[in-house]
Amino acid sequence: MEQRFVMKCGGSTLAALPDEFFRELKELQQDGVKPVIVHGGGPAISESLTKLGIASEFVNGLRVTSDEVLDVVEMVLAGAINGEIVRKIMQSGADALGLSGVDGGLITAAPVENADEIGFVGDVTDVKASLIEGVMAMNYIPVIAPIGIDASGQRYNINADTAAGAVASHLGVERMIVVTDVPGIMKEIDGEKRVLPSVTDAEIEEMIASGDIYGGMIPKVRAAMKCIHGQVKEVVIVSGQEPGVLTRAVREGGVGTRIMASEGGAS
Incomplete structure (x- = not known):
């Protein structure tokens, strides 16, 4: 059976990783190992919100996410950070494909229990593993931003660690x-x-x-x-x-x- 693994990394940690790390990812992929990356980006989101004059609030470690904050979260995670990781992987000689959990309904989410306090923060209810497997079958490394979506099209900000665990579980990774x-x-x-x-x-x-x-x-x-x-x-x-x-x-x-x-x- 092919070997696969899910890796979770914060956006700021990934930005500081040496080129050798990305070369190693490429070598593992060439040897038939299938990596999947789920990334965060909390510090970069906070920095962007500050620049835009939008207040950052946290309740029990989760960012209070209004519609306005959600636009910035998606812009930073699915845009800037996701693109930077994909570029670094491709510079190493491997192939990567950036995905948001919204793309193709990859990550289905529902509001967390205290949604009245923290807004559009989500728990993962499903992961479309077949979509990730399809990307891996084309020899691309999936790079996933933890934004979710529900049946009505509402987006949710999802904790990157929670999203990574759900992706790994739905892929059958132990x-x-x-x-x-x-x-x-x-x-x-x-x-x-x-x-x-x-x-x-x-x-x-x-x-x-x-x-x-x-x-x-x-x-x-x-x-x-x-x-x-x-x-x-x-x-x-x-x-x-x-x-x-x-x-x-x-x-x-x-x-x-x-x-x-x-x-x-x-x-």
Whole structure:
């Protein structure tokens, strides 16, 4: 069976990745591995909203999304960031095709529970896996912006981690790779900070409570846990700056931190 993987990456992380990372993507694709990329872009959206004089508000980590904000979200995610990633992949010699979740009804969404507070923010209800598979069959790397749509044509802003987990689950992929700017979850062991090779979601919550995971690492690991959804059984957090990181994450293991759902946990 062909090997495929779904990779989630923030827009700012992708912009900072070395050329070597994109060459590795090309080599994996040439070897018959089928990558799918789902990207975010929160900082770039905030920057654009500021430039346009539109206020940014968050409720429990989700951006309050009015019609006006949604136009900017779509412009930044499906336009600027998606196009930049596609260009970088193509410069490496691979072929990529940019898609928004709106295209062809790729990602169907419904309003989140507290939609009266946060507006047009969506949960994924379906992913048209056949469309992604068709793009992969033509030897293109799908690059997906997390915007969803419902039957009436209403667009929704979807958290990129949630969208990536749903895409992976509908494709039948058991492992997600989350590319970030850290080598994994670190813990002080015998006076030295080391990357934990594996951890469960329950252990992560314990480490947050104890202070072993702190600061900017908390949203990174919580975001990774959101990807454990449906058929996705584990998420690997890796640094995109590490040489050969994708090949090791896909084929060999022994890189980054594997996060697995504990019994009755995130899945």
